[in-house]
Amino acid sequence: MEIIRIKIIFHINRPHLTFDILSILKKYDVYIISMEVYSNIIYLKLPYISEDALKIIEKEWKEVYGFDYMEIVDIMAFEEKDIELKGVLNLLNEGVVMLSTKGVVEYFNNEALDALKGLEVGAEISKFIADSDLAEYIGGNGSIRSFNSFKDKKIDLETGTYLLSINDLYSEERIFCGFLLTLKEAVLGYSFDNYITFEDIIGEDENFIKVTEAAKSFAYMDNPILLKGEVGTGKEMFARAIHAESDRASKPFVGINCATIPEELLESDLFGYESGGIEGVKGGSKRGIFDLTNGGTVFLDEIGEMNIHLQTKLLEVIRDKKLKPIGSDREIDLNVKIIAATSKDLERAIEEKKFRQDLYNRLNVFTLEIPSIRQRPRDFDIIIDHFLKVISNRYDRGNLKLSQEAKEKLKLYSWPGNIRELQSVLERAIVLSKSEEIKEEDIIFDSEAKDGVAKCSDLNSAVSAFERNFILKALRKNPSVRAAAKELNVTHTLLLNRIKKYEIEDEEWK
Numbered sequence: 437m438e439i440i441r442i443k444i445i446f447h448i449n450r451p452h453l454t455f456d457i458l459s460i461l462k463k464y465d466v467y468i469i470s471m472e473v474y475s476n477i478i479y480l481k482l483p484y485i486s487e488d489a490l491k492i493i494e495k496e497w498k499e500v501y502g503f504d505y506m507e508i509v510d511i512m513a514f515e516e517k518d519i520e521l522k523g524v525l526n527l528l529n530e531g532v533v534m535l536s537t538k539g540v541v542e543y544f545n546n547e548a549l550d551a552l553k554g555l556e557v558g559a560e561i562s563k564f565i566a567d568s569d570l571a572e573y574i575g576g577n578g579s580i581r582s583f584n585s586f587k588d589k590k591i592d593l594e595t596g597t598y599l600l601s602i603n604d605l606y607s608e609e610r611i612f613c614g615f616l617l618t619l620k621e622a623v624l625g626y627s628f629d630n631y632i633t634f635e636d637i638i639g640e641d642e643n644f645i646k647v648t649e650a651a652k653s654f655a656y657m658d659n660p661i662l663l664k665g666e667v668g669t670g671k672e673m674f675a676r677a678i679h680a681e682s683d684r685a686s687k688p689f690v691g692i693n694c695a696t697i698p699e700e701l702l703e704s705d706l707f708g709y710e711s712g713g714i715e716g717v718k719g720g721s722k723r724g725i726f727d728l729t730n731g732g733t734v735f736l737d738e739i740g741e742m743n744i745h746l747q748t749k750l751l752e753v754i755r756d757k758k759l760k761p762i763g764s765d766r767e768i769d770l771n772v773k774i775i776a777a778t779s780k781d782l783e784r785a786i787e788e789k790k791f792r793q794d795l796y797n798r799l800n801v802f803t804l805e806i807p808s809i810r811q812r813p814r815d816f817d818i819i820i821d822h823f824l825k826v827i828s829n830r831y832d833r834g835n836l837k838l839s840q841e842a843k844e845k846l847k848l849y850s851w852p853g854n855i856r857e858l859q860s861v862l863e864r865a866i867v868l869s870k871s872e873e874i875k876e877e878d879i880i881f882d883s884e885a886k887d888g889v890a891k892c893s894d895l896n897s898a899v900s901a902f903e904r905n906f907i908l909k910a911l912r913k914n915p916s917v918r919a920a921a922k923e924l925n926v927t928h929t930l931l932l933n934r935i936k937k938y939e940i941e942d943e944e945w946k
């Protein structure tokens with residue numbers, strides 16, 4: 437249908453002015469597709485009318501008191517704003533959907549359409565995102581909404597994994613008028629949130645306090661930080677606390693372990709790719725973690741495991757503060773704080789030509805050496821008391837204490853897995869202990885727990901210890917003996933006999 441848009445300007449604003457203008461249209465049987473009314477201007481969107489007919493109508497409008505002039509325009513004011521708004525929203529890297537108070541789609545941008553295939557104005561959002569929190573939020577009244585609002589909830593859609601956030605929309609007069617929903621593409625498996633601060637880091641040893649103070653002062657700089665320390669000393673905790681302390685705290689934090697992600701994946705996860713940038717991947721594009729975390733912090737754990745090619749790319753990112761996704765010529769300005777960590781000797785890796793000297797020089801300016809448990813003896817009791825309390829609360833075991841012998845056993849151990857191992861040893865002890873006091877035999881170190889054979893001197897008892905442990909693991913994992921037997925591929929009766937033979941008590945696994 438052909439249409440015509442008319443702008444009418446008035447030199448005064450008086451009551452019934454619009455009515456008088458519209459009455460003339462009615463007289464000539466012209467219907468109105470849409471209309472915008474401002475104090476001195478009216479926009480009319482009408483079905484096409486001939487020039488002659490319009491002249492007749494204009495002549496009558498001129499008789500209306502207050503009418504100044506009219507003109508034909510290409511676009512109405514609201515449409516112009518709408519186009520501008522759409523333009524701006526389409527520039528965003530995240531999907532934006534505006535919903536009515538009932539959860540009906542009123543507007544969305546291109547990114548939202550990419551995420552929610554078939555999305556259309558007038559449809560209920562629940563048809564496209566089946567998420568109970570979202571449904572509850574939209575269905576709730578104002579008070580429930582304000583408590584349940586959520587940010588960056590990870591959801592899986594057919595098109596990928598996204599971080600969903602929702603906010604209420606209010607008019608200038610603070611009248612609730614709907615919801616604003618945003619969808620950020622999430623790189624699978626990564627969390628962008630951080631809940632750790634320096635308050636969560638336990639330690640009073642002089643050595644440790646010095647490191648903590650230095651870490652706090654590094655938080656205020658944009659330079660990269662290098663964390664050195666044995667496994668389980670709390671390097672990731674420090675990285676998170678530094679982020680929380682910095683002025684980037686409200687931005688994302690992502691931790692990546694370079695040792696556990698396959699090399700090719702690590703590159704595309706970090707840098708992202710654009711159409712055809714990766715061999716074997718047809719079309720499409722993916723934003724990398726550096727891009728998604730822009731403004732925030734990226735924690736690269738076990739940086740020593742990164743291959744030389746990626747080290748070069750990382751060095752460029754640090755030096756140029758720019759990022760080029762794989763297969764793209766486009767450069768993205770980057771403002772990301774990089775915190776790298778290593779439990780290995782990087783200087784040795786440099787000698788072995790496995791780590792770039794220039795990258796090391798860049799990283800090794802603001803360096804924190806996180807002490808191992810052995811290097812902070814004065815913290816030992818504090819850490820044990822803390823985890824004893826936290827874990828026994830979790831298992832509802834009240835005020836569990838360590839026997840003197842158990843304490844001695846813990847003290848004599850070298851703790852190669854540091855605080856992480858200490859936590860798991862205490863957890864195991866709490867689960868195993870049958871009394872109010874944790875006994876020496878309840879203390880099983882990680883290496884022993886792996887197969888239960890460490891203390892055995894002959895083959896028969898080692899095999900038995902292994903078998904007992906293997907059965908116990910299956911029992912703990914499954915809801916019943918029958919289910920565990922199925923997993924172990926043995927009959928129910930055989931498993932019952934073994935449980936009896938090895939004196940596996942219900943308390944050990946139920």
Ligand SMILES: Nc1ncnc2c1ncn2[C@@H]1O[C@H](COP(=O)(O)OP(=O)(O)OP(=O)(O)O)[C@@H](O)[C@H]1O
Binds near residue numbers: 665669671672855856
């Ligand atoms: N100072 C501390 N206070 C409280 N908890 C701690 C502390 N240090 C470490 N932990 C706990 O120990 C565990 C291991 O910490 P974290 O993952 O930060 O160590 P890491 O050095 O990064 O380990 P890895 O080298 O294996 O990656 C976590 O569960 C953490 O909560």
